[in-house]
Amino acid sequence: MILVWYRDDLRTIDHAPLEWAREHDEDIRAVYVWESPPSGLRPIGAASRWWLAYSLQAHRRRLAELGISLQLVTGDPEQLIPQFAAECGAQAVVWQRRYVPELAQRDAAIKSTLAADYEVRSFPGFLLSEPWEVQTNEGSSYKVYSPYARKAGELLGEDVGPGDLQRPPELEPDWELDEDIRALGLVSEIDWAAGFREHWQPGEAGAWKALDRFEQRCAEYGDYADKRDYPAVPATSRLSPHLRFGEISPVAAWQDISDSTFRSELLWREFAWSRLWARPDLATTNVRAQFDHFPWAWNSAAGEYGLTPPEEDYAEQLQQWRRGHTGVPLVDAGMRELWATGTMHNRVRMVVGSWLTKNLGIHWRHGEEWFWDTLVDADYASNPFNWQWVAGCGDDAAPYFRIFNPLTQEKKFDPKHRYIQRWVPEWGTPMYPEPHVDVKESRARALAAYKDTTQRYRAGVVD
Ligand SMILES: Cc1cc2nc3c(=O)[nH]c(=O)nc-3n(C[C@H](O)[C@H](O)[C@H](O)COP(=O)(O)OP(=O)(O)OC[C@H]3O[C@@H](n4cnc5c(N)ncnc54)[C@H](O)[C@@H]3O)c2cc1C
Numbered sequence: 001m002i003l004v005w006y007r008d009d010l011r012t013i014d015h016a017p018l019e020w021a022r023e024h025d026e027d028i029r030a031v032y033v034w035e036s037p038p039s040g041l042r043p044i045g046a047a048s049r050w051w052l053a054y055s056l057q058a059h060r061r062r063l064a065e066l067g068i069s070l071q072l073v074t075g076d077p078e079q080l081i082p083q084f085a086a087e088c089g090a091q092a093v094v095w096q097r098r099y100v101p102e103l104a105q106r107d108a109a110i111k112s113t114l115a116a117d118y119e120v121r122s123f124p125g126f127l128l129s130e131p132w133e134v135q136t137n138e139g140s141s142y143k144v145y146s147p148y149a150r151k152a153g154e155l156l157g158e159d160v161g162p163g164d165l166q167r168p169p170e171l172e173p174d175w176e177l178d179e180d181i182r183a184l185g186l187v188s189e190i191d192w193a194a195g196f197r198e199h200w201q202p203g204e205a206g207a208w209k210a211l212d213r214f215e216q217r218c219a220e221y222g223d224y225a226d227k228r229d230y231p232a233v234p235a236t237s238r239l240s241p242h243l244r245f246g247e248i249s250p251v252a253a254w255q256d257i258s259d260s261t262f263r264s265e266l267l268w269r270e271f272a273w274s275r276l277w278a279r280p281d282l283a284t285t286n287v288r289a290q291f292d293h294f295p296w297a298w299n300s301a302a303g304e305y306g307l308t309p310p311e312e313d314y315a316e317q318l319q320q321w322r323r324g325h326t327g328v329p330l331v332d333a334g335m336r337e338l339w340a341t342g343t344m345h346n347r348v349r350m351v352v353g354s355w356l357t358k359n360l361g362i363h364w365r366h367g368e369e370w371f372w373d374t375l376v377d378a379d380y381a382s383n384p385f386n387w388q389w390v391a392g393c394g395d396d397a398a399p400y401f402r403i404f405n406p407l408t409q410e411k412k413f414d415p416k417h418r419y420i421q422r423w424v425p426e427w428g429t430p431m432y433p434e435p436h437v438d439v440k441e442s443r444a445r446a447l448a449a450y451k452d453t454t455q456r457y458r459a460g461v462v463d
Contacts, residue, residue, distance in 0.1 A: 001027040002092045003085050004068075005077075009096040009125060009246030010059040011204045012066065014165055016123035017094035024092070030063055030070040031084055032056060033077045034184045041102045041380075042283075042305045045373035047342040048244075050193045051202050053186035055245050057174055058203025060181075065169070072180050078110055085118055092119035096246065099131055099273050100380045101280040127270055128250050129155055131277035134270070141278035143395045148274065149267045161251035167212075171205035173197070199341045200241065200376065207242035214239070215256055225261040231334075231345035232418035237262070240343070240377035243269070272385035275395055283368060283384035290457040291393035295449055298363035307369050310362075317360050320436060321352070322370055324424070327435040330410045331355045333423035340423070342376035347413055353390030354404035359442035361449070364391035392450075400450045403443050 002021040012018055021028045037043055044052065060070040073080050085093050093114055098104055107122065114120045124130055134152045135141060142148035175197060177187065187193070201209060214237040218224060227235035237257070242248045250266055257263070276282050286292055302308035310318045320326050324335035334348035344352070349371075356367045368387040372378045388394025392402075414420055417427070426432045 001088060001090050003090040004028060004030045005081060005095040006030055006032045007098060010055045011247050012062055013168055014249040014252050016125050017096055020094055028068050029088055030068050032072050033080055034074045035077050038102045038106055045378050047374050047376045048378050049186040051241055051376045053177055053181055054202040055247060056181050057177055062204055081110055082113055090118060094121045096125045097122045099277055125249055126246055127273055131274040134274060141274055145271050145396045148271050149264060152267055152270055161255045165252050167208050168204045173201045195340050196342050204247045207248035210238050210242060211256055218257060218259055224259050229347045230413050231348050232414055244377045244379045269382060272381040275385055276381035286393040287388055287395050288393045293457060294453045296363035297361055314362055318362055318366055321356055327433040328406045329420045329424055329427050330406045333420045336423040338374050350390055351404050351406050351409050355406055357391040358403045358446040359437055401447060403446060407439060
């Protein structure tokens with residue numbers, strides 16, 4: 001009997017642990033541990049929990065078609081996995097690797113405990129390359145995307161993956177959770193995410209549906225590179241939450257879609273993960289230390305987890321931003337899209353991030369935490385990495401003085417206001433206010449603060 005321990009890899013296609021198990025035994029069991037994260041690592045946010053519940057439901061059904069039962073347990077995997085392996089008389093335990101440093105360390109400890117009694121194997125599959133493989137010639141991790149992508153591309157070569165992958169069978173969404181999945185408490189009794197169902201189908205079948213839809217669009221229009229910045233146009237793949245929960249492998253996406261811009265986006269994902277591997281503190285610490293002295297609004301007395309409560313002087317502005325009531329149409333549209341669907345178009349993510357961190361002067365960590373809670377694709381690497389990129393304090397980040405003007409962005413990327421009208425129905429009526437913060441003045445303030453911090457840092461006079 002072989003035990004497959006599922007984590008962020010809720011799929012059956014292009015899943016090396018399952019393939020290995022099927023080659024070596026007919027008797028396979030699967031387990032998922034709803035675990036409390038190791039100390040210092042935050043629990044997943046509310047929108048991700050919603051996704052996980054339905055992804056588990058879909059995965060269980062898919063595995064059942066293959067004659068494999070998926071058992072759910074709650075607690076500490078360091079105790080539960082050895083216990084479960086013993087109870088079911090496993091000869092081997094297999095899993096797909098994770099790349100959050102704290103989780104990888106925990107997995108290494110579990111591996112060494114198990115190794116005394118079982119064959120234990122871990123496999124790649126969450127990323128295209130192992131983060132420790134894509135290194136500079138000096139053996140360090142890349143801090144700039146372009147050379148990273150070049151090296152990653154060279155290592156990947158022409159033939160990524162096994163070629164033609166079988167598609168999973170179609171599966172209709174199942175919104176009635178099994179009792180044991182419901183008991184995990186991932187989905188709250190108040191059905192606040194009801195709207196998500198119109199937009200998503202968590203699980204492997206939903207992932208392949210999204211990939212097929214995208215592939216068809218690429219074949220028909222070939223307009224990903226041109227249209228991916230227009231939030232009203234459905235030109236992007238919408239694969240991010242499926243990749244986040246491992247319902248489809250990045251190899252499958254890479255193989256199916258040869259568009260070079262799309263592939264470079266997949267490499268941004270890899271780059272973010274390679275940065276997290278090198279910088280486990282990515283979600284809490286400015287990568288560029290000079291920003292430690294930037295006067296961002298932040299409540300440093302906050303606790304370890306959850307949404308940091310803002311201090312009084314900026315609480316109202318933060319709340320208006322979160323709820324999409326800033327009076328800036330593109331920002332409000334994005335924040336409302338996020339609340340209603342669990343996602344936000346990438347261009348708009350950059351605009352709302354710039355507005356928060358530059359025009360409002362609020363710390364990127366407040367934005368990162370809000371996205372962490374509300375995005376269905378929130379992950380340990382891409383979310384903090386992109387927030388630091390937007391705020392200007394990360395690796396290869398947008399320079400701080402690149403402040404997105406949300407009104408210019410609106411003209412350029414939503415010229416007919418289709419996106420804004422969809423999410424802000426009162427826009428253009430007397431009900432919709434002027435921006436609560438003046439666009440030009442706040443930009444000038446942000447630039448002055450940046451100049452001041454930079455000068456003081458260079459002069460060595462920061463405290
Ligand atoms: C402030 C901010 C926060 C973000 N937080 C996340 C997050 O928590 N999780 C997440 O997956 N993406 C995050 N992104 C990146 C990006 O917005 C989403 O990956 C993208 O919008 C998902 O839509 P899609 O699948 O249709 O993307 P597509 O355009 O179809 O891109 C294909 C895939 O490439 C990857 N990708 C694309 N852009 C990026 C990027 N900038 N960084 C990393 N990977 C990328 C994603 O896996 C995506 O599914 C964030 C961006 C910003 C500006």
